[in-house]
Amino acid sequence: MSIRILIADDIEETRSLLKQVLTLEDDEFEVVGEAGDGEEVLKLCRKLNPDVILMDINMPKMNGLEATEEIMRTYPDANVIIMSVQNDTEYLRTAMEAGAKGYILKPINHEEVSELIKKTHSKGMNRKKSQPKEDLKDAKILSFYSFKGGVGKSVIALNTSVIMAEKLNHKVLLIDLDLHFGDISLLTNKHTEKNVLDLVDDDMTDSYEAMKNYFYNYCKNLDVLYAPLSPEGADYVSKDIVNRIISTAKQHYDYIVIDTGVNFHEHTLFALDSSDKIFFISSMEMTSIKNSKLGLGVMKSLNYEDDKVEIIINLTSEKFGISKKDIEKVFDRKVSYYIQEELKPIRFSVNRGQALALDSKGKMSRFYKTLLKLCKEL
Ligand SMILES: Nc1ncnc2c1ncn2[C@@H]1O[C@H](COP(=O)(O)OP(=O)(O)OP(=O)(O)O)[C@@H](O)[C@H]1O
Ligand SMILES: [Mg+2]
Incomplete structure (x- = not known):
């Protein structure tokens, strides 16, 4: 089964470039949605339930850190990977505290991002497996x-x-x-x-x-x-x-x-x-x-x-x-x-x-x- 990815970045070009490199060279990935601002990420996240979310930080309406916090409140299992241009450890620490599972610096290296997505996804799967499952009811x-x-x-x-x-x-x-x-x-x-x-x-x-x-x-x-x-x-x-x-x-x-x-x-x-x-x-x-x-x-x-x-x-x-x-x-x-x-x-x-x-x-x-x-x- 492919890894379903949601890309959040306010620059259309960045999104389509990322989508191309992820999907053309690796059939393990499927880009299921693209969001141009933080509010759209929340909406698509609810609708699509993606395996991994690639999240830019500077976005209109709601920035990537706020969106990550909000997503983690509703979906504590979500795998958010922050994409940042800033090599600022303080900044990235805030992102991880908000619940991000990984980060990658821009400009994005194809191999690096592919590997990070796979690693984050597989860690997420293991985490899920070790959690007690909610017993399904039958109302x-x-x-x-x-x-x-x-x-x-x-x-x-x-x-x-x-x-x-x-x-x-x-x-x-x-x-x-x-x-x-x-x-x-x-x-x-x-x-x-x-x-x-x-x-x-x-x-x-x-x-x-x-x-x-x-x-x-x-x-x-x-x-x-x-x-x-x-x-x-x-x-x-x-x-x-x-x-x-x-x-x-x-x-x-x-x-x-x-x-x-x-x-x-x-x-x-x-x-x-x-x-x-x-x-x-x-x-x-x-x-x-x-x-x-x-x-x-x-x-x-x-x-x-x-x-x-x-x-x-x-x-x-x-x-x-x-x-x-x-x-x-x-x-x-x-x-x-x-x-x-x-x-x-x-x-x-x-x-x-x-x-x-x-x-x-x-x-x-x-x-x-x-x-x-x-x-x-x-
Ligand atoms: N046991 C009761 N004693 C006194 N008043 C009652 C009692 N049960 C319901 N009512 C009153 O009857 C009114 C109608 O109730 P309700 O709106 O629940 O009925 P309904 O069957 O859902 O109506 P509708 O067909 O409009 O959906 C309410 O305003 C409520 O105050
Ligand atoms: Mg009624």
């Missing part, structure tokens, strides 16, 4: 779905994720797959964080290393992938991309929680198909119950087993003239969880933009206690 996928809007899907998906992560110590990724009208950024007060559309625009779906920069770490053990900020954005997120994100992320989390939209778009169907468990949510209102009955019929026609689909009745109250018994009779199914209507703590957390499950008062609510029970029973 369980939990989707929250409803056949009528406004029944509490998003609030429940968010708080379930927080409890699973923060309280029960599972590694969780929450995906806001309500691509047209996603509310998780509102519920967590994070409109300015990156979302799935940025991930698609930057074409960062090739690896977990690339995509994880678009997951926002909301609290201990919980990452969130937000939905686009406006409905048009949904058109650019295809089912294939959703598939790639889920199948890649599956290896790095214990649970992937999906908040779906009220629709039958292909990505929603894909999420439902991929789920180990679908929490089908209805409220205690007749219209919602009627739609949910239809929805459960659709679940059946999709050949989902009964134990894959669990019913949650949210906004439960004795005051509405419908009893739990009535509901189970209509569904001809047992309801797994009834969640009490509790305006005060939920409104407060929604308006504040902070998950109720992160708040000491919120943890006293019956809403929290029911979701904790649900999480423990998974």
Whole structure:
């Protein structure tokens, strides 16, 4: 296998000359990318995951030392070789402290650079071999779905994720797959964080290393992938991309929680198909119950087993003239969880933009206690 190299130098001529000498005379090398400034190096590094980065120091936007520091923060295994014109030991010491694995002085001698690349790469491989490997996981996928809007899907998906992560110590990724009208950024007060559309625009779906920069770490053990900020954005997120994100992320989390939209778009169907468990949510209102009955019929026609689909009745109250018994009779199914209507703590957390499950008062609510029970029973 060839050594994949990324060349970073602001002078185009230097880059193409280097590329020529590296690739023409040695088929062990493949130049996979070229960057003209420090910011571009970071971007290409995430996208291409190169084996070796040849890094110039004086570059616009972000110099080579800063870029090296930044790369090492995210990819401590990266093999950066600094190219410098300055034979200044102090300068090179700074580069090595920033995490560079080697350096070479300009003008660059072909044999010297070839040898250094091979040596640095092979040392890197040995380092990797001696490191304990991250155990690949196989996340369980939990989707929250409803056949009528406004029944509490998003609030429940968010708080379930927080409890699973923060309280029960599972590694969780929450995906806001309500691509047209996603509310998780509102519920967590994070409109300015990156979302799935940025991930698609930057074409960062090739690896977990690339995509994880678009997951926002909301609290201990919980990452969130937000939905686009406006409905048009949904058109650019295809089912294939959703598939790639889920199948890649599956290896790095214990649970992937999906908040779906009220629709039958292909990505929603894909999420439902991929789920180990679908929490089908209805409220205690007749219209919602009627739609949910239809929805459960659709679940059946999709050949989902009964134990894959669990019913949650949210906004439960004795005051509405419908009893739990009535509901189970209509569904001809047992309801797994009834969640009490509790305006005060939920409104407060929604308006504040902070998950109720992160708040000491919120943890006293019956809403929290029911979701904790649900999480423990998974
Ligand atoms: N158990 C509850 N008690 C009181 N209010 C609740 C409860 N559950 C949800 N709500 C309220 O209902 C509103 C709708 O909740 P949420 O946005 O989670 O629903 P949704 O099903 O995701 O809606 P959409 O279809 O718009 O995505 C929220 O503003 C929240 O305040
Ligand atoms: Mg919602």
